[in-house]
Amino acid sequence: MLFVALAVLLSLVxxxxxxxxxxxxxxxxxxxxxxxxxxxxxxAVDAAPVLEDDERDLLRTR
Incomplete structure (x- = not known):
């Protein structure tokens, strides 16, 4: 029960x-x-990696 309450609290935060x-x-x-x-x-957002439009094309598998 405690685990569920902590999980719900974490998801709300x-x-x-x-x-x-x-x-x-x-x-x-x-x-x-x-x-x-x-x-x-x-x-934090500035430090996160971002895919540019030309890099996104490299990930397509079709």
Whole structure:
């Protein structure tokens, strides 16, 4: 029972962080209450690898 409660809590926290990211930093706006969280999300997104359009063609298997 404890495992299920922790899993639900973890999924709620992750979904809240994703919703906050989509609502503010993804659109280029600052987060009003916790600007440090927005800055941390921007740094994490900048560090993540991104596929460019020409690289996406290399992954097609057809």
């Amino acid at each position: 992750v979904s809240a962080v994703v919703a906050l990211y989509v609502a503010y930093p993804h659109r280029g706006e600052r987060m009003p209450v916790v600007p440090w969280l927005g800055s941390a999300m921007e740094r």
